[in-house]
Amino acid sequence: MIIFDVLTIFPALFDPFKKESLLAKAQKKKLLRLTAHNLRDWTTDKHHSVDDKPFGGGLGMVMKIEPIYKAVQKLKKKGKKSKVILFTPRGKKFTQAMAHDLSRQDQLIFICGRYEGVDERVAKNIVDMELSIGNYVLMGGEVPCMAVIETVSRLIPGVIGKPEFLQERLGKGRRKGFLEYPQYTRPEVFRARLAKGGKAINWKVPKVLMSGNHKDIEEWKSKHGKMIAG
Ligand code: SAM
Numbered sequence: 001m002i003i004f005d006v007l008t009i010f011p012a013l014f015d016p017f018k019k020e021s022l023l024a025k026a027q028k029k030k031l032l033r034l035t036a037h038n039l040r041d042w043t044t045d046k047h048h049s050v051d052d053k054p055f056g057g058g059l060g061m062v063m064k065i066e067p068i069y070k071a072v073q074k075l076k077k078k079g080k081k082s083k084v085i086l087f088t089p090r091g092k093k094f095t096q097a098m099a100h101d102l103s104r105q106d107q108l109i110f111i112c113g114r115y116e117g118v119d120e121r122v123a124k125n126i127v128d129m130e131l132s133i134g135n136y137v138l139m140g141g142e143v144p145c146m147a148v149i150e151t152v153s154r155l156i157p158g159v160i161g162k163p164e165f166l167q168e169r170l171g172k173g174r175r176k177g178f179l180e181y182p183q184y185t186r187p188e189v190f191r192a193r194l195a196k197g198g199k200a201i202n203w204k205v206p207k208v209l210m211s212g213n214h215k216d217i218e219e220w221k222s223k224h225g226k227m228i229a230g
Pocket of ligand 1: 086087088089090113114117132136138140144
């Protein structure tokens with residue numbers, strides 16, 4: 001079982017996320033455990049503050065180190081393979097290859113930033129890696145965290161049913177990436193009308209996909225697919 005511990009000031013955002021679909025099933029099967037912890041539980045002042053003004057001035061507020069430090073100390077399981085991850089747009093860009101590495105851990109502790117970011121001493125002393133999900137700035141680390149949890153979870157044996165689902169796109173000799181290709185399902189011909197009263201047009205499925213010829217189908221997938229770097 002892999003344990004995901006999320007540190008956030010909005011734990012309720014994770015309620016629907018963990019209660020639906022494959023993640024819910026995986027938790028029932030005890031393949032993973034996802035807990036969203038409220039960072040305010042590790043504060044000591046009466047207002048449960050997790051942020052303060054930045055030293056040196058500047059706009060906005062910065063998340064304090066103390067609650068994060070205490071939470072990580074409490075949650076980190078001794079003797080287990082674990083990684084503490086901070087979400088920040090400055091971090092390493094998250095990739096499928098990283099997801100494979102993370103899926104081999106026993107525990108992942110995620111720190112979701114808010115406001116103008118997190119006291120730099122967290123990045124320097126507490127976390128093992130800083131992750132970004134792209135060159136844009138979100139309001140908080142919760143959405144990146146969900147993206148990483150979904151990507152890692154589907155690599156855990158048993159979570160997405162058949163392991164072939166994962167293997168198919170990796171293919172032989174493609175250790176460093178995976179193939180994403182166009183997919184179709186019924187009907188074979190879809191009749192569409194782009195304007196009211198206009199001429200009907202048929203949108204057809206490529207014939208080769210219905211040919212039953214596996215070699216041709218594989219060639220078609222390679223030709224029309226795109227290799228995504230791992
Ligand atoms: N300048 C701040 C920084 O560098 O962290 C941006 C703060 S942003 C408004 C608030 C939080 O959202 C960040 O602390 C981080 O946890 C999260 N975040 C925003 N964009 C992100 C991205 N592209 N990847 C990962 N986390 C992101």
